[in-house]
Amino acid sequence: MSEVTAVFTSGGALSKSLPGFQPRPAQQKMAAAIESLSKAGDQLVVEAETGTGKTFAYLAPALLRGGKVILSTGTRNLQEQLFHRDLPQLRDALAPQAVAALLKGRSNYLCLNRLEQSIKHPEDADSTVLAQLQEVRDWANRTRSGDLGELASLPEDAPVIPRVTSTIDNCLGRDCPQYEDCYLVKARKEALEADIVVVNHHLFCADLVLKDTGFGELIPAADMVVFDEAHQLPDIASQYFSDTVSTRGLVDLCKDLQFLYKTVVRDAKSLSQIADQLERAARDLRLNFPMDPERGNWRDALNQDERAKASTHLAELISRAQAICKNLVGRDKDLDQCFERLDLIRKRWDLLLNTQVTGYSYWYETSQRHLTVHRTPLSVAEPFGRQLAEQEARWVFTSATLTVDGSFDYFSERLGLGNAKTLILDSPFDFAKQAMLCLPRYLPEPHAPQMADALISIVRDVIAVNPGGTFVLFTSHRMLQKVAQALTDTIDRPLMVQGQSSKRELLSTFVEAGNGVLLGTSSFWEGVDVRGDALTCVIIDKLPFTSPDEPLLQARVEDCRMRGGDPFASIQIPQAVIAMKQGAGRLVRDVTDRGVLIVCDNRIVTKRYGATFLSSLPAMARTRSLAKTLQFLAAADALKGTDVPIMEAVAGDDE
Known part of the structure; x- marks a missing residue:
């Protein structure tokens, strides 16, 4: 009997340390299958129905194998449950020396630089934002992690959040004056040093796209990667291999340009003027769609004259704003970065206007105030499968729902899993x-x-x-x-x-x-x-x-x-x-x-x-x-x- 299998027996480590633990054959079988992944590149797809205990079944071999392990879940709630409840139970029983870290996407961490800017220049903030800003400021004085999830009183869609967090577009990186105290940098450092890193599919896919484009990586290299709730992965991966532009992002960029005009380039009135025109054009484009939120075909939308004109006008203003920023490059690091953001948005918007290119779905979605346009690849099998092949890791995909009529083909083909071992574990429930x-x-x-x-x-x-x-x-x-x-x-x-x-x-x-x-x-x-x-x-x-x-x-x-x-x-x-x-x-x-x-x-x-x-x-x-x-x-x-x-x-x- 292997070390991993022995853990799940009636006299094993789990029955001794976890009150009420009952051995489950399916759990042992899944753990043994994960343990048998012997070389980098090995893939295992497991449908473990409700009640099989799949979480412990992948945690035990992850803890006992040693090396670097990434555990990815479907949502932030499941991520926190795994990190705060399930993982500590097994770690204490099997590998007390193992170091674990919780890593979320950058939008979950307070950006000290943007908080400072928002406090210094609250001119365009309404009473709700000002109250939330004070709440964040008070919390910032006592937090150690900078994880906004600690602020339970703050709604998930609080308007203050974009003002006090960074995006990959507006983050200054090492040029930021607050870099040494950055909570995201600290979280990444902890992840680099940890044995087990708990992430979610959104963060993993975002990092995968960064690898694909040759930029920096947020998630450290691992010996094994486990995807729980893996049935969500194909759709989430599609989002991150998409080209997307939103009017919300444009409006935020225009606000940043106005702030820079008022603080560091006061002689560049043309910057304020183009920011105002661009923001108005972004809002006008949204008004060309019904007020109630909807999803639709972007190709069809561009066949309507008013929408096509508004979209072309927006493209012209993006190019004009980029040209104005180019003349100011070198005067301020934040302004240089805005120029780079405009360049990326212009390239993406050009792709979104060229709807004749095949192999993609061109679609839009609206909220009450904003429009988001996407160019999504019809299949992520090639880019996702290629990235998996290039990583020196063993791969485990598990969920209670991966098969259709007993077959894994639908799931495996969507992710480009070519030679994966498969396992179906029935529920112990009668x-x-x-x-x-x-x-x-x-x-x-x-x-x-x-x-x-x-x-x-x-x-x-x-x-x-x-x-x-x-x-x-x-x-x-x-x-x-x-x-x-x-x-x-x-x-x-x-x-x-x-x-x-x-x-x-x-x-x-x-x-x-x-x-x-x-x-x-x-x-x-x-x-x-x-x-x-x-x-x-x-x-x-x-x-x-x-x-x-x-x-x-x-x-x-x-x-x-x-x-x-x-x-x-x-x-x-x-x-x-x-x-x-x-x-x-x-x-x-x-x-x-x-x-x-x-x-x-x-x-x-x-x-x-x-x-x-x-x-x-x-x-x-x-x-x-x-x-x-x-x-x-x-x-x-x-x-x-x-x-x-x-x-x-x-x-x-x-x-």
Whole structure:
């Protein structure tokens, strides 16, 4: 028995040091597979279903192997959970001498230079920003890490954040007067010296792009890299291999130019004038789009005269601003850097206006105030795969949802993983006894006008009998709002609706209630862990196909057709299946959990592709009888702590 495998036995290090630890064969198998990666370049892809204990399964070999290890998670919340909770438990038991570091993206760290500038020149700050600026200033006097996550009272979208953090474009690097005290530099130094570095996929991909362009690296070289929640990686990588320009970035740059005019180049009035014109042009371009946030095809947008004129006018002003800055180069380091930022924006904007180049999706998205335009490669397999091949590391990709109908092809092809070993680890949960999948009969077609009323009726019926908590997961905000409106003030349960407060606060309230109803869209389909009676029913309104109007999907579909492929089978179904598996995975999170998953989309039964969805879901007991499902939910309290299988707990047949 290997050293790693021995850790997970009944008499091993974990059972001795972690109260309640139970050996799991799947966990041992995954740890052994990671341990077997013998040389640089080896790749392992593991689908470890809920309950297998995949976090400990990759942490143990990471700690025992020695060398440099990077652990990358899907979100900052998971990153902090791994660093502050899971990693310390195993490190204390297996390798107390190992040094770990938490490394976030630069936008998470206070920039002392920009804070000082904002305090000295608050002229254009409103009362909200000024209050937040004072809050940041007080905290800056006592923080050691400079991590803005310590400021829990500061909203994630606080307008002060861009003023007190740096971007890769406006960071002065070694030329910064505060370089020696820079929190980002300190965090990077700790990461360079640590044995284990915990990052997130966004930071890893950002660093990968820097490597690809030959610039400096933020993440240190490693002997092994582990991606947890790896199903998110292809889409995140696509973002970072994109060319992007936002009006927000242009407006921020114009504010920096105005600040420089007022402080260091007061004789350059033309700089202030062009900054004012450029900012106005950026805002005018946004006004050419509807006020409500949307996503759309950038090629189509440029076919409209007013938008095309506004885009061309913006390009002219960017070039003019760059020329004015060029004449001032050498007078101030911040100004020199603004010139470089303008040069990069001009090059990217030229690419975004030249939409005839193939192999990319050209798309835009709007917020209430800003427009962001992207040129996204249809596949990151080549650049991502090339970077992996050039790094002297072993690679592990793991998630509960990587396969479609038992195959890893969809995931592996998107990332260019050529010769990866694969492993599927089934959940230790007995889904046939613990969970029921209900596919109600007689539902309208998903897009029929009557569907909203049918869904509202099912939700109300469930709430009336379910003694525990209920998740209702939606594929669209429109349907969520319809159901929320129908339930508000008409049910006697705590109702939580996405958007009312932060995700963390909603989940905390939901768990505390014990019998609440939570309505959520995409962000609640994954990364949510609610155990016990607080969640006993998950209702999914529709199979989670990406909207056909989504511009990136449109481009991938068109490209697939040109290559003679079937885009529905090779792109749309796999995407939807993985999303469906994530949503279904919210239900059973522990060996004692019991519950019901209700999918309110009859296509899972009536369409041939429905079999792919069903075969990819856990082997729950199945019924088409909503009455039988409600009967089980009503009896859930009485069945608590028993081994009675779900289908034996309800009467009648399923005809």
